[in-house]
Amino acid sequence: MPHAIPVIRSASLSGYMELARSLKLNPEAMMRRAGLSSRCLDDPEMPISVIAVRELLESSAKAANVEDFGLQLAHGRRLANLGPISIVLREEPTARQALDTMFRYLRLLNASLLTHIEDHDDVVIIREDFLIEGAASASVRQSMELAVGVMHRILQELLGPAWTPRRVCFSHRPPRDKSSHLAFFGPKLEFNSSFNGIVCAARDLATPLPVLNTGMAPYARRFLDQALSRSRNNTTDAARQLVAALLPGSRCTADQVAQHLSMDRRTLHRHLQAEGETFSSMMQAVRSEFALRQIRDSDRSMAELAELLGFSSPSAFAFWFRRRFGCTVSEWRKSQLKPETT
Missing domain, CATH: 1.10.10.60 (Homeodomain-like)
Structure with a gap:
């Protein structure tokens, strides 16, 4: 039995138009070729095809002749881009609990992104990967660098700009020029790794977060739980x-x-x-x-x-x-x- 086409919020393409234009691309034409309408960007909650987004990022990187297109797109991301999930995360007592909450609702953001968190003594490993049926032989390099880049930005926003990971890993080969990756993630960067993701110090994630109680978290959580119960989960x-x-x-x-x-x-x-x-x-x-x-x-x-x-x-x-x-x-x-x- 064929699986439903996995979807992602159109907020995943936040900043795409501006980045594409800065690289001398025609974003509307690029989106049309990928099977997307630029009008989908008017509503950040609109579900769009994960396969189309993957194709758009890869074709844009190729057309602009840049290897870090996905990473450049991650630069402008903030916790607020997660929509209602950001309200719940902001009121969690630690970054680790915020991550657990985010992973609970992850399929509402991206139905094809697999995220798994592992505890190993004094480190926590956040693993990320994609399962996109029907695109087995296609590269997901740009999508992966965007996903890991967004995770890095979320952790920095939760823990402060001084936070640094123990290691950032990608399973794909390194780019010809790693300078933008090193500037984004820092020196502890590994390509051709056994996994994609971020290695963090457990004590960093256990640090209490600033108290932020807007009173909105219970309502946001109820909304997310209802959406989760309606989502396809066989x-x-x-x-x-x-x-x-x-x-x-x-x-x-x-x-x-x-x-x-x-x-x-x-x-x-x-x-x-x-x-x-x-x-x-x-x-x-x-x-x-x-x-x-x-x-x-x-x-x-x-x-x-x-x-x-x-x-x-x-x-x-x-x-x-x-x-x-x-x-x-x-x-x-x-x-x-x-x-x-x-």
Whole structure:
């Protein structure tokens, strides 16, 4: 059964028109080519296609011949761009609790952005990735840099301009010129990483935030909870997100996914079957999307790709890839990179 087209608030393109014009682009024409109307920017709450936004950011970066288009777009972002969610976040006692609240409502902002927070002793890792069905081989570099850039801006606004992350990571290869990335994130920057996201000091996120009680948070939370209950949330979507999180290190099985969803394996299979899906086909689709994206946008070795995608060995990954796509990894990578170098 086909999945609904994932959507994102049109506020995700806040500042796009101004940035495009500053880079000598025609923003209205660029948006039309991506299947978007510039009128959608009049209402920040209007849902628009995630796939169209991804295409717009990538094509704009290419047309302007800049590698940091998404990052430039993140420069102007503030907590207020999150809409009603910002009201709730402002009244949380710590940044960590604000993040937990934001992740609860995340699919109201962007249905394809996967965000996961992990605690490791004295650090907290915020992982971000995209699942965009139907765009497996397409780059999400600009969308990812925008997402991580926005997260960085939100943390700076909550914790103050003096706050710095322990590390900022991207799974794609570095740009030719890293100066704008270093100016935005600071020196602790890593490309070709095993994940996309931000590593923070746990003590920073536990620091009490300034008390800001407008009295609006209960009303905003009620509105968000109602919107959340109306949003599409089937078992397949939840399972796809868990598969993406559990794939690295061969940790992804039907039993584990079922356990995370508070059900047994048979119940999981029954729900998936009712939605026209199987666990095997769903995992293959997620694995394929991540594999093609990593091969296209990063410089990972076969061993690194195999581990990231949950294979026991590079040879097992190579066999799966050839059977799945009818060519070797190097042949597929060459076919994708060749048009960009001519």
